[in-house]
Every structure is written in C-alpha cells, then in structure tokens.
Amino acid sequence: MKGEKMDSDSNRTFDISEEDIYEAMKEIEGYLDITPGDFRALYAIAHRHAITRLATSVKAGDVMTRDVVFVEKGTPLAEVADRMAREGVSGVPVIQDQKVVGVISEKDFVFAMGGEALRSFMAVVAHCLGNKGCAALPMRHQAAEHIMTQPALTVSMETPLSKVANIMAENNLNRVPVVDSEGKLLGIIARADIVQTSCTVIIPSEGMRPSSEGVA
Template structure:
C-alpha cells in the first residue's frame, strides 16, 4: 500500500490572504509558530507561498542600503538589479502578501504518493507543499515533518502491507516479520524470480526502513540475467 498525501497532510492550515499587509503576515507566522504559509486569492485558490525568508528580505535590504551609513559599491547595486536577484530586490519594497510571496506556488494533490511529494520538495528546494483540489483551492498542507510520519507506521500495518503484495504462488511459503520498520523475509520458494519479486515489493512498502531478505529458492530461473547470490 502506498501512503498518500491525504493520509499525512495537515488539514487545518494557517493561510494568508493575498491582500494582507506585511505586519499582519508577520504576526500570523509568529502567533502560529510556523515558518511559512500559503497565500490565497478571493476564491481560496493558492497563488503563492510566503515564508520568514520572504519577510526578512525587507530587513536585509534595509540594513544593507541604509544601515550604519553603509552604501554598497556600484557593482553590488547593479547585481541586485539583475534577473538573478531582481525578485529578492523587489520583495524588499513589498507591502502585502502578494508583493512578498514566492509565486507560482509548488503544490500537490491529495492522491499523490508521499514519495512523489518528497521528490517534488527536493526538486524545488521547498519545505512545504500546499495541497489543492482540482480547482486549485487549498485543502491542506504537507511538510517535511509530515513525510517523516511514514517511517513511524505501526509494524503490524507494514507487515500486512508486505504480505498483501507477495507473489501469489509464493505467499504461503514466505514468512514476514517486522521490527521497528525492519522487514525480514524468510522461507523457501520454488523460483528465484518469486523471491526477487517479494524482496522488491517489500522494499517499496511505505514505512520500511530496511529489508533483510533470507528467502531461498530451488529453481534459479533468472540465472542468465543476474548473478546468483543464494539458493538451496
């Protein structure tokens, strides 16, 4: 069984209206002890994400340009106006959530697997993903912490998921035990391919921390394709 975003996401989400002023956004993040929040338009559609980093742009540039009588050299000022840093520079003058947010938002859906969600976070370098419905409206939020929940699934739940997916003709011959997320497969099956499929399936069950494959076989039907590491 694949754990989906809807299984681990947070449904009560702290969100920000796109017209919310800087002070309101900062206060909301502080009061709710969150580092970022989705930004919504009038129809509750996600139009961006705003984080502490976005808010700090204002203080960063303010200090850089006006603090301690320091004025950066011309080359530095020009660099801030290049395409690479123009977004950050513009944010430093923002007054509302729409001005300050990162857009477009990287979002996901409820039926996306947590594995795919994790890859999406890694690809875009973000710590959270707003979860939206077919109309782009906010229904939840998934964070890196939520993804970690997959690895604290109950051992018996993991065991049942492994058992359900074992090759039909080999299931009765394979014993499955799970301790702290570590799956151990033992027993003997007829074909090497059955043992290989069982191991591959077990590794892909959400929540599996490691696999100990001790299954043996009597007929190495895939000897011509992969090296032999076991067998009877």
C-alpha cells in the same frame, strides 16, 4: 575545535546474519526446503518491494494537515508576520478567492528586507546591530502579494507521498500546499510529515510484522 572521530561501529549498516536466519527458520513450524542464503536474498527483495509498495500507496491526502494557517493576498505583511509568529509556522499559503496563488515564508521576508545583500537572517541581524535602521520598516505598507513566491508549487490529494518528497527536495521547499482540481486549498504537507510517515513505513509496528502462519 576539531570534531571527535566517530567510532567505526556507529557507522555500520544494519544487516541480517546467517545466524539470525537460522534462528528465524527454527521458529517456523514444519519443513522448509530453502537455504539460508536463498532466504536472505528473498527477504531482501521482499523488503525492498514492501517499502516501495507502501511508499507509493501513501498519498498526500493521507498525511496532510487539514487545519491550515493561511493569509489572503492583500493581508498586510505586519499581520502576516504576526500570524506566523503566533502560530509557530515558518511559511503559509497565500489565498485569493479560496485558490492558492502563492506561498510566503521566512525566506521571502528576509530576501525582501535586503535582496541579495541581506539574504540570510544573520545578515539582517548584522544590519540592525550596525545602527543602519530596521531592515523591515520599508515593508510596513506592503501586503503578502508583494513578497510571496509565485506561482506556488502544489500537489493533489492523490499525489504519492514519494513524489511530494521529490518535489520538495528538488525545489528546496519546506512545505507544499495540497489543492483540489480548481486550485482551492485542502491542506498542507511539511517536511516533518514526510519524515514521520517514512519512519512509520520503514520501521513497522508490531501489528505490521510478518506472520509465520501458513508456512510449511
């Protein structure tokens, strides 16, 4: 079925008109020796600088989840799968001596069940429905260390959130552990954390909107 064509108005980028600028300037008490065009250019530059400043000022430690679901390196895969299901997470850090040594995710389970042949979830479903047996049975006696992705990509609490986002995008990650200087687990950042924080930075609350005080 063909998709409906999206109305062109829904694709328009939000912009500020000169009328908006005139109305804004009228609300500021006192005399302003500035043209609407200058004001518009100044606002655009200031807005860009503000977003960049806020994005780089937010650190991994500011948004990470501290109560992290994790497993030990020797945890049986049956227990790992059960814990991930109960906690409602799609991936967990793998720990040895309190240090992050890897990460295990749903993708690792899928790949371990069939390698290249069963690399997607639906391929596993098709395999099972084809009466070929459960693809997970060979993993019954394996532990987290056998299928985890290693070494784990990690960040520190001081890593700017913008850099965390780049690391996740470049490596196609859904989460990244936050560790201290010794590699010990402190927290974890998921894509949802970055999206939520980015929306907060780009769409300011009432308390963050610019004030007209001191403008003359």
